[in-house]
Amino acid sequence: SQQGEEDPxxxxxxxxxxxxxxxxxxxxxNNLQWYRQNSGRGLVHLIxxxxxxxxxxxxxxxxxxxxxxxxxxxxxxxxxxxxxxxYFCATDGSTDKLIFGTGTRLQVFP
Amino acid sequence: xVKVTQSSRYLVKRTGEKVFLxxxxxxxxxxxxWYRQDPGLGLRLIxxxxxxxxxxxxxIPEGYSVSREKKERFSLILESASTNQTSxxxxxxSSQGGTRNEKLFFGSGTQLSVL
Numbered sequence: 001s002q003q004g005e006e007d008p009x010x011x012x013x014x015x016x017x018x019x020x021x022x023x024x025x026x027x028x029x030n031n032l033q034w035y036r037q038n039s040g041r042g043l044v045h046l047i048x049x050x051x052x053x054x055x056x057x058x059x060x061x062x063x064x065x066x067x068x069x070x071x072x073x074x075x076x077x078x079x080x081x082x083x084x085x086x087y088f089c090a091t092d093g094s095t096d097k098l099i100f101g102t103g104t105r106l107q108v109f110p
Numbered sequence: 111x112v113k114v115t116q117s118s119r120y121l122v123k124r125t126g127e128k129v130f131l132x133x134x135x136x137x138x139x140x141x142x143x144w145y146r147q148d149p150g151l152g153l154r155l156i157x158x159x160x161x162x163x164x165x166x167x168x169x170i171p172e173g174y175s176v177s178r179e180k181k182e183r184f185s186l187i188l189e190s191a192s193t194n195q196t197s198x199x200x201x202x203x204s205s206q207g208g209t210r211n212e213k214l215f216f217g218s219g220t221q222l223s224v225l
């Protein structure tokens with residue numbers, strides 16, 4: 001069963017704009033992670049936020065976590081064409097396994 | 111940088127064939143994972159291993175088996191390939207202990223087509 005669900009499923013923006021994608025999950029977590037996948041390739045880890053953290057930054061990435069709403073958001077500021085990819089959230093949930101959502105496809109037009 | 115290498119980017123096999131997908135990591139990671147990725151379904155965990163010769167079933171182990179004879183190598187085996195096993199297969203590894211589900215390093219994937 002899916003632990004994380006991303007929203008929207010697809011997002012198209014112009015270069016320079018900000019991109020925001022959201023992740024909702026069902027059970028309590030220890031941490032939540034975001035990964036990026038370029039077309040036809042493996043996933044790359046972007047950022048991890050722990051359940052006792054509310055916000056985390058890494059370069060142009062900003063992640064927030066609201067455990068009361070069981071949701072997280074990933075903000076990419078000043079998007080570039082190279083940010084075009086699929087973005088996945090992953091949570092550890094109530095099991096000893098990492099569960100991935102179905103992803104948000106981001107298209108950034110030059 | 112950690113490197114996770116999957117032996118093939120693309121593979122085409124016939125129904126009923128035995129298929130081996132190989133994965134090697136070079137960072138001495140204890141933990142290794144096999145996922146399959148299908149459109150609309152995201153990544154689903156097939157098998158994982160937290161140590162040599164150890165294996166645990168994931169969410170969708172049916173039709174698959176694994177082998178971990180050496181720490182750096184984790185093989186996924188399709189005993190008798192079927193068309194519904196056509197998918198992208200992703201191998202991943204992570205460091206030990208309490209951080210085993212943190213920061214997975216993925217290979218580039220193997221796109222398997224079963225005809």
